[in-house]
Structures are given as structure tokens and as C-alpha cells.
Amino acid sequence: MENWEDKHIVFFDGDCGVCNFWVQWILERDRKDQFMFASLQSGFGQKFLSERGLETKVFNTIYLWKPGKYYLIKSKAILQIAKLLGGIYSLSFIGKIIPGFLSDKAYDIVSRNRMKLANQKCYLPDQRQRRKFIQV
Numbered sequence: 001m002e003n004w005e006d007k008h009i010v011f012f013d014g015d016c017g018v019c020n021f022w023v024q025w026i027l028e029r030d031r032k033d034q035f036m037f038a039s040l041q042s043g044f045g046q047k048f049l050s051e052r053g054l055e056t057k058v059f060n061t062i063y064l065w066k067p068g069k070y071y072l073i074k075s076k077a078i079l080q081i082a083k084l085l086g087g088i089y090s091l092s093f094i095g096k097i098i099p100g101f102l103s104d105k106a107y108d109i110v111s112r113n114r115m116k117l118a119n120q121k122c123y124l125p126d127q128r129q130r131r132k133f134i135q136v
Contacts, residue, residue, distance in 0.1 A: 008065070008084060037133050064076075079103075
């Protein structure tokens with residue numbers, strides 16, 4: 001496992017097909033090796049949530065955490081991930097002009113329906129990608 005303190009950590013619902021699709025999507029585009037991943041259901045994910053007084057039983061929100069710096073949720077997390085990926089994806093950061101309450105509302109609609117949108121299968125990373133998942 002890599003040193004996660006130097007990375008951006010994406011917390012996601014490990015039981016959600018849509019979430020697993022996007023984790024795989026980020027993995028394939030993380031050319032700068034900036035991201036690591038942890039499911040919200042994992043011990044590491046549960047610790048992250050409880051230390052911040054966040055819900056530990058509902059997993060409908062994505063979190064992006066840069067240890068010692070910040071954590072972002074929902075649409076703000078997604079826009080920051082796109083910006084960090086760089087290249088063409090950084091153009092989606094223009095979405096910041098949309099007020100947060102509106103972009104989070106759209107996020108919530110997708111989140112509520114995510115179990116209907118994709119097969120509920122767990123993504124199995126290859127050997128090289130396994131080091132990007134925090135299992136603590």
C-alpha cells in the first residue's frame with residue numbers, strides 16, 4: 001500500500017455499481033498518481049466519517065479528502081477530481097459557476113437512483129491497481 005497521506009483520497013460506496021464504475025474511471029485516468037480509494041464501509045472509511053461527525057450508515061455521498069488540507073463532498077468533490085485529473089477533464093471545473101446547492105441537488109437525484117442505474121457489482125482492481133485502495 002502506498003503512503004496515503006500524500007494523496008487525494010476518494011471515499012465511495014463500495015456496494016454501488018455506479019460508484020465502482022467511477023472509481024475505475026478515475027483509476028484509468030490518474031496519470032499523475034494522485035488518488036487513492038477507500039470504501040465508506042471499510043474500517044478506514046468508517047473512521048474518516050466518525051472523526052468528522054458524519055453519518056456512518058448511509059453511503060450516498062462521495063468524499064474527496066486531502067489529509068491535512070480539506071475534504072469536499074458531492075459535486076464539489078467531483079469537480080475537484082476532474083480538475084486534478086487535468087487535461088480535457090479540467091474543463092469540467094467550469095461547472096463551479098453553477099451554485100453549489102443546484103449542483104448538489106442534481107448529485108442527490110443521481111445518488112438516490114444510483115442503485116437502479118448500474119449493476120451492483122464490485123470492481124476488482126488488477127494487481128497494479130490494488131495498491132491504490134486503502135484497506136486499514
